[in-house]
Amino acid sequence: MYKVREGYFSWILHKITGVSIVLFLLFHIWGMSRMSKGPEAFDAVIAAYKTPLFRAGEVLLLGAILFHAINGVRLILGEFTVWAMEKNKLLAWLAYALVGVLFLVGAYFMWRAEG
Template sequence: MSIYRGGIGQWSWTFHRLTGVGVLLFLLVHILDTALIMMGPHWYNKIIRFYRTPLFGLMEIALFAAVLYHALNGVRIIVIDFRPETTVHYKKMFFIQMALFALIFIPVCIIMLGHIAQGLHP
């Protein structure tokens, strides 16, 4: 059996699922790490120190990309659900979505990379 060669819709749906699960996993981890404060400052400060490493800075950029993609794709799906007649333009809508993604992601990514480079990562 081979991978089904669906179009744009199949891959946008796959990424929607992946980014959704990814963001959910992050939220679970985030709830756990903030809960560490209940065990006192030692473990909490330790995890916060890790959050300030460049590696986590890069992971934060990936997190931002996942949230942004999931949000924009979600809006596209909502538009299609409320206005089924827009389905005739679904490819165009996806390209507009990705253009918006690039427009927002690239400058934010540059700012976040700048923070990492300058060691200003909060």
């Protein structure tokens, strides 16, 4: 069914980040429904989002989304083109490098931005 080789790490991390993002989506849409109920409710949610706990969560979310998105592109390329299928291992490492760099840069700017 699945190739349990070097792609296993990516495969399992794709599931873990995917489930994490769905949990965030539940939370995010719940927040949205509260925010749509007038300026006071809106401000209360925004104030909560600016606390260190939520900001740390946002940085984790950035990492999960970057991995899921970039690894997802790699998966799609591998499924639809022979070239990417043959270069799968190289592309996996390229994806890790890209995720790592974008995460470090993104996390730096997110954390530095005004709370």
